[in-house]
Amino acid sequence: MNTTWDPRAVLDINPESGGFTCVGITQQGRRCKNSFISRASLEEAGNILDELPAIARSRRRSAELPPRLSRLAYLTLCPRWHRDRIPQVIPVAERWLATIQHLSLSRSSRIPLTPPATPPPTIRPVFGHSTTHPVPRITSARTERARPSYSTTSSSRSSSSNNQTRAHTSRSRRDVNINVNIAVDSNSNIREPTTHGNASLSPTISTATSRSGSSRSSQASSSSSTSSSSNSRSRRDIAAILADLQRQLNALTEAAQVEAEISEVEASDSDPDYIDSDSDSDSVRSDSHINTPSSSGRSSPVIVLSSGSSRSVSQARSAAPSPSSARSTASVHVRRRPITADTTCYACYEPITRATDAAWCRGSCGQNICLTCHIDWVTSQRQARRTITCGLCRAPWVF
Incomplete structure (x- = not known):
């Protein structure tokens, strides 16, 4: 398979999107709308999606494809239902594997097995004759005297055709060079000067490839630093x-x-x-x-x-x-659920080891929720202009 296929578009999953939900199927045959999936799981799923084209293209690594798809399905399913209670890891992985194999077969069927045959050379008619069949040799003196002029005419005609071929070749090389530069500019915002004449394309392509690779690495590092700074900034804002x-x-x-x-x-x-x-x-x-x-x-x-x-x-x-004083007075009577070795976040089911790593409902149930899920929940409620409530008992959240 070529590396041009996008696994996010083929498998219809995009963990980096803001409104990503579980890929499991409900009993009504619709996609699960549960969004309580940890950020670490979504980041790992994105890394696996980036590696899928290389694994699917290599025949030596074809055995790695099923376990990688199973891991991807586990990371993109909701922990509340479709991971353990109603497990759908194997069905989702098998469905994705069939999709990738079908895509591989369709792409391989479109690739020609043998190169196209070279077209036979065209025989152009000689001026002064109405047919293209070979002219028989005539040993007369007139023919011998006329032969040098014919050879001269044919040599001049061949030289003119060679000049036309060279001009066409140089023109095609210029066009190819321009196309390569435009493709590099559109992908990585690199502007290269266009070369003219019969210059070779390999220096330009190698330079553009190296610069595009360095720009992609710098973009990846800048995006990671931007995401980390945005996370810390969002926590401070909340x-x-x-x-x-x-x-x-x-x-x-x-x-x-x-x-x-x-x-x-x-x-x-x-x-x-x-x-x-x-x-x-x-x-x-x-x-x-x-x-x-x-x-x-x-x-x-x-x-x-x-x-x-x-x-x-x-x-x-x-x-x-x-009501406000009653709420503040009533919140004193709510006790926090103790944090033990079995305590987990009720949203993402990740273990909670310290009290400082979690928030708890002071208004009603006293349940613990990890800070990551709590920040995501509060942010989504504020963006939707809703009253901030507990994600479990739906009571108004007491800060």
Whole structure:
């Protein structure tokens, strides 16, 4: 097989894309939409895709193709379902192997097995004769005297045809040289001066090839450094966003507390019969019950009184905390799941060894998630302009 085929287009997978999903097939016959695949797995899958054309082209390395495809299928399947629970590594690898073999057969059938035969030389008619059959030799003196002029004419005609052939050859060489330079310019942005005349093409092609190889290596190194710097920059940006959200939450909590205190002071100043909640606690019947917020912090506190005056009801309403303060109070009761030897990220199923390497849900479930998956989840939610929630229990995320 030639190296011109693109494995990403042939196999219909592109791990480097932002919205890449699992390549497994659901029970309804559609592609799985699970995107919880670790970044390390996607990078390794991209490296395998880059090596596939060389492996498929070499007959000595043909035995390496099935295990490489199996590894590629394992890396591009979701860890939640299609790796272990409903394994599809072998079917996906066999499907890709059949596709590559079919492509190899179709390409080999289009390659000619034998070179085309050389066309026979054309016999041009001699001027003054109407046929192309060979002229019989005539031994007369007139023919002998006319023969030198014929040979001179034929030699001049052959020299003119040689000149035309050379001109055509030089013109074709110029065209080929121009085409090579244009191809190199379009691929690697290298501009080479166009040579004219009968200059050989090998120096230009070798120079363009070496420069294109060096430019590709420099582009690969710059892309890797750019990706690493962008990852560190995105982490710093997300950390700054989280800190900003925490400050906004604290400011809202303090504002709600101050507003509640101001409303109590105004009520005590405007109502002469206002009685403090401690002294008026006997007016509320003992069968009244108070619904406290749940551990998830999503429900606001509701105070239900079976009897009492409107003054006690307004007093109970003023004493009810705001949703932000209730959420911050409820988050204290959520405990983090302990990190043991069997603790894994619930998104990518990668092991978590240290508490600093993971974030956890402070709003409801207390489950741990690795920092990489958490950053990707928060970034996707912010880009979609959605409320940031826990990826497992869908409760609002408490920073």
